[in-house]
Amino acid sequence: MTADIRTKMHPAFASAEGGLFSSVEKADVGSSYQELERQGVALMGWADPFMPDRSLPPHVERAWLDAVRDESAPHYTAPIGSPELKRAIAGKLAEKNALTVDPERNILITPGSDSGLYFAILPFVNPGDEVIIPAPSYPNNFLDVRIMGGVPVAMQLEAERGFQFGREDLEAVWSPRTKMVLLTHPNNPTTTVFDRASLEALASFVIEHDLVLVVDQAFEDFTYEHEMITPAALPGMFERTVTVFSFSKGMGFSGMRVGYIVCDDHVMDALFANAVSVIGATSTPSQRAVLAALEDHSFMGEFERAYDVRRHEAYRILNEVPGVHVQLPESGFLCWADVSELGDSSEIASYLVREARVSVNDGKNYGPGGEGHLRIVLGVYRDDQRVIAALERIRDALLAYPRV
Numbered sequence: 001m002t003a004d005i006r007t008k009m010h011p012a013f014a015s016a017e018g019g020l021f022s023s024v025e026k027a028d029v030g031s032s033y034q035e036l037e038r039q040g041v042a043l044m045g046w047a048d049p050f051m052p053d054r055s056l057p058p059h060v061e062r063a064w065l066d067a068v069r070d071e072s073a074p075h076y077t078a079p080i081g082s083p084e085l086k087r088a089i090a091g092k093l094a095e096k097n098a099l100t101v102d103p104e105r106n107i108l109i110t111p112g113s114d115s116g117l118y119f120a121i122l123p124f125v126n127p128g129d130e131v132i133i134p135a136p137s138y139p140n141n142f143l144d145v146r147i148m149g150g151v152p153v154a155m156q157l158e159a160e161r162g163f164q165f166g167r168e169d170l171e172a173v174w175s176p177r178t179k180m181v182l183l184t185h186p187n188n189p190t191t192t193v194f195d196r197a198s199l200e201a202l203a204s205f206v207i208e209h210d211l212v213l214v215v216d217q218a219f220e221d222f223t224y225e226h227e228m229i230t231p232a233a234l235p236g237m238f239e240r241t242v243t244v245f246s247f248s249k250g251m252g253f254s255g256m257r258v259g260y261i262v263c264d265d266h267v268m269d270a271l272f273a274n275a276v277s278v279i280g281a282t283s284t285p286s287q288r289a290v291l292a293a294l295e296d297h298s299f300m301g302e303f304e305r306a307y308d309v310r311r312h313e314a315y316r317i318l319n320e321v322p323g324v325h326v327q328l329p330e331s332g333f334l335c336w337a338d339v340s341e342l343g344d345s346s347e348i349a350s351y352l353v354r355e356a357r358v359s360v361n362d363g364k365n366y367g368p369g370g371e372g373h374l375r376i377v378l379g380v381y382r383d384d385q386r387v388i389a390a391l392e393r394i395r396d397a398l399l400a401y402p403r404v
Contacts, residue, residue, distance in 0.1 A: 081109025
């Protein structure tokens with residue numbers, strides 16, 4: 001009976017494995033990953049800032065606890081989000097993203113950016129529609145499109161070009177069935193901050209082919225030497241771009257589950273109408289806490305300092321291994337390591353768990369261009385030295401890895 005029921009599922013669900021009947025490597029699927037931590041393995045495959053250590057600043061904690069104690073705590077906020085929070089977000093968008101928006105017409109609060117990303121794609125993708133995804137890319141980009149019956153079309157990015165792209169790359173994967181481009185910017189896993197030339201090429205391509213652009217900007221907060229350009233702010237792009245934002249990566253509020261969508265009001269009207277059916281209301285106390293963080297976000301300076309130290313250390317330490325190639329991470333707290341000269345990335349990831357007591361992500365999960373790579377999360381733990389020690393264990397284990 002169980003097998004028969006599974007055959008009735010959508011193929012994207014039926015082919016997925018959640019860890020109940022097989023071993024699943026992905027950090028956000030099943031419970032086996034958490035079991036590694038109990039065994040003393042450093043979890044450097046979970047993009048949750050400073051996990052499992054404390055990351056909540058005192059003033060945000062106070063706002064959260066005050067909200068929990070308030071009579072409104074167990075009750076719904078409107079599914080489209082708190083008006084006060086949306087006004088604060090509009091201020092941030094004007095200051096940081098060069099976007100001038102109406103908080104009541106252009107912003108929707110979501111229970112995290114993963115649900116927001118799904119909801120941003122959902123109105124546009126019909127069965128058979130093709131969605132161009134610069135890859136390697138966040139695994140949900142591929143999965144979400146497949147769940148909707150669409151066809152993800154990877155546009156493979158090249159390390160030799162700094163993972164940037166041009167108009168010719170987009171045209172090479174376009175077809176009359178193309179409906180959308182789905183961009184993670186800055187990119188997860190490569191950390192690439194797409195430059196003005198890449199984004200202007202993308203804008204002209206989207207406009208001339210009358211496409212929709214969905215952009216996930218979860219890692220926008222820390223881009224170091226690189227200019228962070230919001231594609232929706234480019235000429236002619238706001239009316240055809242849906243942008244998804246997160247408070248999880250920049251502020252370290254992963255457990256609060258608050259994100260938001262920004263788009264033209266003609267699109268937003270449909271999202272407002274369907275929000276309660278698809279994503280539901282975001283936590284009332286969490287929204288109050290995020291509002292306090294937006295009012296005083298000085299604590300993010302400490303995060304940026306830590307991530308900056310760690311990206312330079314990862315670049316130095318891992319490049320000491322012959323056959324391993326790491327570009328200096330451009331954003332956030334990830335590191336993308338090319339280990340293809342050493343062997344199979346799945347085997348190397350498993351080897352590192354055994355020999356280095358560190359769990360990282362196999363690049364194969366990130367689509368075309370991911371094979372032969374490892375994604376290493378540098379944002380775990382509050383103590384820089386703990387992260388550096390784990391990187392040194394990775395280095396030492398790779399130096400001893402049997403060459404093919």
